[in-house]
Amino acid sequence: MxxxxxxxxAELWAHVESESSRRLLLAALDAFAARGFEAATTRDISRxxxxxxxxxxxxxxxxxxxxxxxxxxxxxxxxxEARVAMQDRTTPAQRIAAFTAAFSSWHARFxxxxxxxAHELRALPPDRFAEILALRRATERLLADELRAGQQAxxxxxxxxxxxxxxxLSLGVDSARWYTPQRGGNPESIGRLHADLVLRMxxxxxxxxxxxxxxxxxxxxx
Amino acid sequence: MxxxxxxxxAELWAHVESESSRRLLLAALDAFAARGFEAATTRDISRxxxxxxxxxxxxxxxxxxxxxxxxxxxxxxxxxEARVAMQDRTTPAQRIAAFTAAFSSWHARFxxxxxxxAHELRALPPDRFAEILALRRATERLLADELRAGQQAxxxxxxxxxxxxxxxLSLGVDSARWYTPQRGGNPESIGRLHADLVLRMxxxxxxxxxxxxxxxxxxxxx
DNA sequence: TCAGTGACTAAGCGCTTGCTTAGATTACTG
DNA sequence: CAGTAATCTAAGCAAGCGCTTAGTCACTGA
Numbered sequence: 342m343x344x345x346x347x348x349x350x351a352e353l354w355a356h357v358e359s360e361s362s363r364r365l366l367l368a369a370l371d372a373f374a375a376r377g378f379e380a381a382t383t384r385d386i387s388r389x390x391x392x393x394x395x396x397x398x399x400x401x402x403x404x405x406x407x408x409x410x411x412x413x414x415x416x417x418x419x420x421x422e423a424r425v426a427m428q429d430r431t432t433p434a435q436r437i438a439a440f441t442a443a444f445s446s447w448h449a450r451f452x453x454x455x456x457x458x459a460h461e462l463r464a465l466p467p468d469r470f471a472e473i474l475a476l477r478r479a480t481e482r483l484l485a486d487e488l489r490a491g492q493q494a495x496x497x498x499x500x501x502x503x504x505x506x507x508x509x510l511s512l513g514v515d516s517a518r519w520y521t522p523q524r525g526g527n528p529e530s531i532g533r534l535h536a537d538l539v540l541r542m543x544x545x546x547x548x549x550x551x552x553x554x555x556x557x558x559x560x561x562x563x
Numbered sequence: 564m565x566x567x568x569x570x571x572x573a574e575l576w577a578h579v580e581s582e583s584s585r586r587l588l589l590a591a592l593d594a595f596a597a598r599g600f601e602a603a604t605t606r607d608i609s610r611x612x613x614x615x616x617x618x619x620x621x622x623x624x625x626x627x628x629x630x631x632x633x634x635x636x637x638x639x640x641x642x643x644e645a646r647v648a649m650q651d652r653t654t655p656a657q658r659i660a661a662f663t664a665a666f667s668s669w670h671a672r673f674x675x676x677x678x679x680x681a682h683e684l685r686a687l688p689p690d691r692f693a694e695i696l697a698l699r700r701a702t703e704r705l706l707a708d709e710l711r712a713g714q715q716a717x718x719x720x721x722x723x724x725x726x727x728x729x730x731x732l733s734l735g736v737d738s739a740r741w742y743t744p745q746r747g748g749n750p751e752s753i754g755r756l757h758a759d760l761v762l763r764m765x766x767x768x769x770x771x772x773x774x775x776x777x778x779x780x781x782x783x784x785x
Numbered sequence: 786t787c788a789g790t791g792a793c794t795a796a797g798c799g800c801t802t803g804c805t806t807a808g809a810t811t812a813c814t815g
Numbered sequence: 816c817a818g819t820a821a822t823c824t825a826a827g828c829a830a831g832c833g834c835t836t837a838g839t840c841a842c843t844g845a
Contacts, residue, residue, distance in 0.1 A: 361792080376685070380601030383833060393794045398834065400792090459740070460682055463598070498763075504756045507741060508734055515733035518681065525726075534726045541720075542763045583822080605803060615824045617805080622822095626803065 349450065354414055362400045364390045366414075369407040374453045378408055378461045408461060409469045415458045416476035419447045423483055433491035434562035437509075437543070438536040440484050444513040446532030449525055455517025484509060488543075497543045509539055571672065576636055584622045586612045588636075591629040596675045600630055600683045630683060631691045637680045638698035641669045645705055655713030656765065656784035659731075660758040662706050666735040668754030671747060677739025706731060710765075719765040731761055 350367055357363050368389035372381035383404050387394045401407050426443035430436045448455040462470065485506045491497030499505055512535045516525070525531055540562055572589055579585050590611035594603035605626050609616045623629050648665035652658045670677040687695065707728045713719030721727050734757045738747075747753055762784055 359792095377599050377601050379599050382831080384831090392792095394833090395795085395835080396793055404833070500759075501756055504747075504753070505760070507737075508757065508760055511737035511741075512730055512733050514740070515729075515737045518736070519729060519733075531726070534723055535730065537722075538727070538730055538764045541766065542760045544763065544766075604801080606801090614822095616803090617825085618823055620804070 346453070350454070353418055353451070353454070359400065361390070361392070361396070365392075365397060365400055365407065366411060369404075370411055370453060370457060373408065373411070373457050373461060378404075378457075378464045405464070405466070405469075408457075408464060411454070412458055412461070412465070412469075412473050413476075415451070415454045416473055416480070418451070419444065420476055420480045420483075422447050423480060427483065427487075432496070432562065433487045433494065434496060434540065434543070436487045437484065437491065437497075438540055438562045440487065441509055441512070441539045442529075442532035442536040444480075444484075444510070444532075445516050445535040446528040448513045448517040449520040449528035449531045452517045452520045455514070459514050459517060481506060481510065491543070496545060498545045499543065505542070508542075509535075512538070568675070572676070575640055575673070575676070581622060583612070583614070583618070587614075587619060587622055587629065588633060591626075592633055592675060592679060595630065595633070595679050595683060600626075600679075600686045627686070627688070627691075630679075630686060633676070634680055634683070634687070634691075634695050635698075637673065637676045638695055638702070640673070641666065641680075642698055642702045642705075644669050645702060649705065649709075654718070654784065655709040655716065656718060656762065658709045659706065659713065659719075659765065660762055660784045662709065663731055663734070663761045664751075664754035664758040666702075666706075666732070666754075667738050667757040668750040670735045670739040671742040671750035671753045674739045674742045677736070681736050681739060703728060703732065713765070718767060720767045721765065727764070730764075731757075734760070 347367060350370065351363065354363055354366050357366065365386065369381070369386045371389055372386045375381070376385075381404075383397055384394050386404070386407070387397050390397075397404075397407075401410070423440050423443045426439040427436045430439050462473065465473065485502065488497065488499050488502055488505060492499040492502065516531055516535075519525070520528075520531065569589060572592065573585065576585055576588050579588065587608065591603070591608045593611055594608045597603070598607075603626075605619055606616050608626070608629070609619050612619075619626075619629075623632070645662050645665045648661040649658045652661050684692065684695065707724065710719065710721050710724055710727060714721040714724065738753055738757075741747070742750070742753065
């Protein structure tokens with residue numbers, strides 16, 4: 342992982358007290374992303390953090406504790422960013438665009454973390470899993486509530502609410518899989534692209550001999 | 564894995580000669596999907612297939628060989644299905660809709676396999692990886708070529724070609740992560756939903772005081 | 786001055802891993 | 816029915832695993 346990545350991720354767990362703990366979180370994230378949680382070894386993690394294998398256990402009780410902490414911080418971060426992005430918008434369409442842009446650009450910006458959060462859930466024991474699932478559900482609800490509001494107001498075209506929610510989330514989640522700064526431009530441009538695509542998806546037809554046009558509600562949010 | 568799944572997957576590797584080999588492919592797929600390639604043990608795989616651990620090595624040279632074979636068959640299958648779905652369509656928009664429906668419904672129908680194909684690529688050594696990557700690129704090209712054709716003909720709205728390709732693929736790939744028959748309906752309905760969302764994304768604006776309407780090219784493909 | 790504390794390391798324990806070996810069993814052939 | 820090849824199992828090896836133990840070291844407060 343590059344210097345720049347290290348600085349970006351440092352902000353995520355700036356609230357973690359010890360410098361060694363923070364170094365271990367970054368080392369563990371790298372190791373989990375590179376080989377998967379099960380294949381990553383505590384020896385590898387400790388080496389990336391510049392410590393002996395035993396030093397890990399001064400700061401964390403187990404390898405699983407490291408994963409759980411990374412997952413918790415990651416899920417909390419994306420939920421917070423989505424909330425902040427939506428808070429000043431005034432219409433469902435605007436809030437959906439803001440959510441999509443924030444969610445997708447987060448997954449590009451923290452692609453390494455995004456891969457781990459999305460695909461190592463199965464490694465968590467039931468109680469940890471439940472905690473993370475609650476955060477995921479809260480994030481999903483931010484989006485679903487706005488889609489429902491826009492649908493009921495007649496401003497947005499939403500035939501399958503749950504399916505549309507999943508589609509929008511998929512754009513973001515999967516960004517973490519393929520994104521690299523080389524291939525994807527900057528994270529914000531991914532967010533803008535996805536927000537634009539989503540607004541097109543939701544454009545309400547205006548009658549005109551079977552031809553559709555986006556209504557003002559959507560055109561404004563562009 | 565259920566009886567029904569077993570039958571569905573049996574078709575995928577019907578061409579594999581030995582019955583034991585086919586049972587091992589299914590057992591390995593289950594094990595890889597449940598815990599990840601690295602965490603899955605050859606003892607677990609052999610037990611699922613009703614054999615002793617050593618019997619695996621009569622049919623496959625290594626655990627990695629099992630993964631590589633599963634990946635190859637899976638990637639070839641989705642490429643074939645996409646090609647077949649597109650072949651009788653006459654416009655770019657129709658072929659894009661057909662591709663999207665086939666790609667997404669495949670990932671829902673073979674969700675277990677889809678998860679493995681998408682996320683265990685890193686476990687492959689360079690030569691195996693290159694083989695799989697070629698299949699992925701061929702699939703991607705099926706879609707990209709049609710988007711480019713529709714864009715150049717002026718029928719489709721495509722601002723960011725590579726970004727749009729990735730977005731459409733993301734809808735399918737991520738379906739494998741969340742889909743279950745309980746939550747997602749049948750695979751074909753996922754495909755139809757995604758095809759519809761994609762056609763909306765690509766609708767070309769028709770001038771009219773800043774208001775957009777899909778042109779006939781897209782409306783026809785609906 | 787020195788007991789106490791927190792961060793760390795060297796060494797290694799008990800266990801599991803992918804895979805091999807040696808031999809048994811089975812199905813088929815001349 | 817002997818011979819052969821294919822398929823399987825019981826047993827186990829070398830290596831690597833997560834984590835622990837015992838002890839070192841720098842620093843703190845009385």
